[in-house]
Amino acid sequence: VDLSKRTSELADRNLELLDEHGVRAIDVLGSVGSGKTTLINGLIDQLKPRMSIAVIAGDITTRIDAERIEVQGVPVVQIQTGGACHLDGEIVRRGMQRLDLDAIDLLIVENVGNLICPAAFPIGAHKRLLVLSVTEGPYMAVKHPIMVRQADVAVINKIDLAEAMRVDVDRLMADVRQVNPEIEVVTTVARDGEGIADVVAALGL
């Protein structure tokens, strides 16, 4: 079976199911500790007053991220991959079946912390949000072009640490746009809620 054909079929079917129920889905990607869960907390804070949200949280192990989101009072399906380095359309479909899609407007999927493998496995989301952190250094965009090209929006997070990391944020934004001229880039200090409104706008929510 041609892996990429089956992978894109699974993604298409998920997208169809979501559209039938009028649910928008965002796939949140990025390396370990880039700030994906913190950003999702921020998105929920901003959006919960005007839309109903559910989250699928993928991790190799533990329920740490799911618990950090559950305290915000939104339904969370925790997927423990047991070692798999990415989520795929099939795993996400099973997660979706544990949710009442008629009761939600927005589904946020937190993918596994990994800047490589998830790029090859679309899950059937409307937008892919890539969370990069200045603490990963100045080269993570040019060294991971496949992932940057797959994303619709890139967040450059933890800019409070840009000086301590000696990372030039403008240069990093230019690198991201050079790899993917279509991408929207915003900067955040997700821990303090700074820039989250720009992320909401960039996602068209």
Added chain:
Amino acid sequence: VDLSKRTSELADRNLELLDEHGVRAIDVLGSVGSGKTTLINGLIDQLKPRMSIAVIAGDITTRIDAERIEVQGVPVVQIQTGGACHLDGEIVRRGMQRLDLDAIDLLIVENVGNLICPAAFPIGAHKRLLVLSVTEGPYMAVKHPIMVRQADVAVINKIDLAEAMRVDVDRLMADVRQVNPEIEVVTTVARDGEGIADVVAALGL
């Protein structure tokens, strides 16, 4: 073919080849931007006066890391994986064949930035050195037990940023030891060369 059987055979053969030539090998692992190349720069600074070193640098794309090491005057074989998220015994064997193993004492392999997949692919090194960064947050050890269990030495790097990240380094060290009681843990500020001597001692070099 049983993948894990073939994988461990490849690793064993590499180890045999290294031992025949009296070469010690270290596999340097860790997430994107954790500080692997910076730490390798520091190890070369400390060890070059008393042993001859070569490096195999793995990356999906670019020669950025190889160039940062070449300026130290040691032979570097750059392996561009083209997208593969980990090095394996076969790829590393091909890299070794481009080196004169009789002319070196120490081979350092920089694995691909990824805290998941490389754990399942031993390359045939004597020691596995895992580089964690406080900037990845407080949970990266408990969330990646497979990788932590595979490592002989763990470095907690960028401790100059522990306060800004609100990460308790002692707690993190305890987490690492809980996941793998055999592991040696040291802390570094690799960028400034701090703690590198402890890493050398922990590796038995």
